[in-house]
Amino acid sequence: MSTKQTPVHQALENYAAAVHAKDVDAFIALYDDDVHIYDSWGQWQYAGIEAWRSMAGEWFSSLGDARVRVEFNDVRSVSGEDVAFGHAAVTFAGISAEGERLRAMTNRFTICLEKKGDGWKISHEHSSLPIDMETGEGIFTS
Amino acid sequence: MSTKQTPVHQALENYAAAVHAKDVDAFIALYDDDVHIYDSWGQWQYAGIEAWRSMAGEWFSSLGDARVRVEFNDVRSVSGEDVAFGHAAVTFAGISAEGERLRAMTNRFTICLEKKGDGWKISHEHSSLPIDMETGEGIFTS
Numbered sequence: 001m002s003t004k005q006t007p008v009h010q011a012l013e014n015y016a017a018a019v020h021a022k023d024v025d026a027f028i029a030l031y032d033d034d035v036h037i038y039d040s041w042g043q044w045q046y047a048g049i050e051a052w053r054s055m056a057g058e059w060f061s062s063l064g065d066a067r068v069r070v071e072f073n074d075v076r077s078v079s080g081e082d083v084a085f086g087h088a089a090v091t092f093a094g095i096s097a098e099g100e101r102l103r104a105m106t107n108r109f110t111i112c113l114e115k116k117g118d119g120w121k122i123s124h125e126h127s128s129l130p131i132d133m134e135t136g137e138g139i140f141t142s
Numbered sequence: 143m144s145t146k147q148t149p150v151h152q153a154l155e156n157y158a159a160a161v162h163a164k165d166v167d168a169f170i171a172l173y174d175d176d177v178h179i180y181d182s183w184g185q186w187q188y189a190g191i192e193a194w195r196s197m198a199g200e201w202f203s204s205l206g207d208a209r210v211r212v213e214f215n216d217v218r219s220v221s222g223e224d225v226a227f228g229h230a231a232v233t234f235a236g237i238s239a240e241g242e243r244l245r246a247m248t249n250r251f252t253i254c255l256e257k258k259g260d261g262w263k264i265s266h267e268h269s270s271l272p273i274d275m276e277t278g279e280g281i282f283t284s
Contacts, residue, residue: 036218036229038250038268044231044283045250076178076264078256083172083222085254087178087266089186107257108180110252110268112227114220123220124229126180126252128270131280133183138273138280141186 007113007120008077008086016070019092022060028053032114032121040107040127065097072109082115090127106141149255150219150228158212161234164202170195170229174256174263182249182269207239214251224257232269248283 011030015135018027028049037046039055046052070092077086090109112124129138153172166203168188170191179188188194212234219228232251236244254266271280 017211027191038229038270038272040270040273042272042281044272044281076266078225078254080222080225082164083220083225083227085225085227085266087180087268108268108270110180110254110266112220112252112254113228124218124252126229126250126268126270128180128182128250128268129273130180130184130186131182131271131273136279136282138278139184139186140278 006077006079006086007084007115008079008111009075011111011113011120011122012072012075012086012088016072019060019070020070022063022067024053024060027056027060030122031125032116032123035122036124038126038128040129063094066102067095069093069095069101080083084113084115084120086111148219148221149257150216150221150253153215153226153253153255153262154214154230158214160203161210161212164205164209166195166198166202169198169202169244172264172268174258174265177264178266180268180270182271197210203255205236207237208244209237211235211237211243226257228253228264 025115033049072088072090075088080084087110089106091106093104096102107127110126112120114123175191214230214232217230229252231248233246233248235246238244250267252268253264255262256265
């Protein structure tokens with residue numbers, strides 16, 4: 001990841017650190033209370049920080065003693081005075097307690113941020129995979 | 143759609159009008175030359191206005207004498223001085239030459255805009271459907 005400290009790069013760096021640490025509070029601190037998320041999996045949206053906190057808690061506790069290493073590629077960032085956005089290819093790699101890479105998946109990832117009293121917060125996030133129009137199935141890459 | 147004329151609402155209104163008119167030039171005029179798109183279908187991304195213009199040309203000409211009515215719901219918009227973003231549920235409804243509603247599909251839709259010399263332009267767009275983690279299939283709604 002770039003060392004450029006735009007609000008987007010900073011948020012992505014903190015996102016990767018919080019996921020690796022499986023730290024729900026650090027993860028949730030990245031988001032605005034009124035956050036809105038279109039996530040890749042299972043449901044239309046998440047609205048509000050409590051719904052997103054539940055997702056994070058379930059995700060991290062489902063990992064057992066494994067961890068997830070998050071890598072961002074093709075990062076692009078646009079920052080204004082108090083509104084910013086960025087997008088990237090995000091790879092989630094499962095790492096066993098012994099440090100072995102178990103599996104990986106890459107998603108498309110967009111974050112939209114607002115500058116609030118306590119700094120930049122993600123107020124909208126959209127992650128997805130493209131879908132094959134013929135089969136209706138997600139197109140998975142890693 | 144709301145009558146609030148934020149950059150996001152204006153872009154959505156112009157998007158719907160250009161699609162209904164099957165007007166490639168009006169559609170492409172909404173976007174920055176350096177646009178980046180994560181679209182719902184078939185491929186990872188579109189980079190640059192020419193790739194996106196080809197998509198639009200193929201889409202509109204595939205419709206024959208049918209049209210597409212685009213409706214946005216749950217629109218949320220955040221605007222700064224020269225950066226803005228918004229998201230919505232977008233429904234694409236096919237309308238026959240006789241005015242009959244043929245079929246419809248709703249996608250999740252995020253647009254990110256920058257104020258350029260000739261006004262607000264969409265420089266990033268992300269549309270998708272959530273995917274069922276068990277089956278790997280897109281979750282379709284209409």
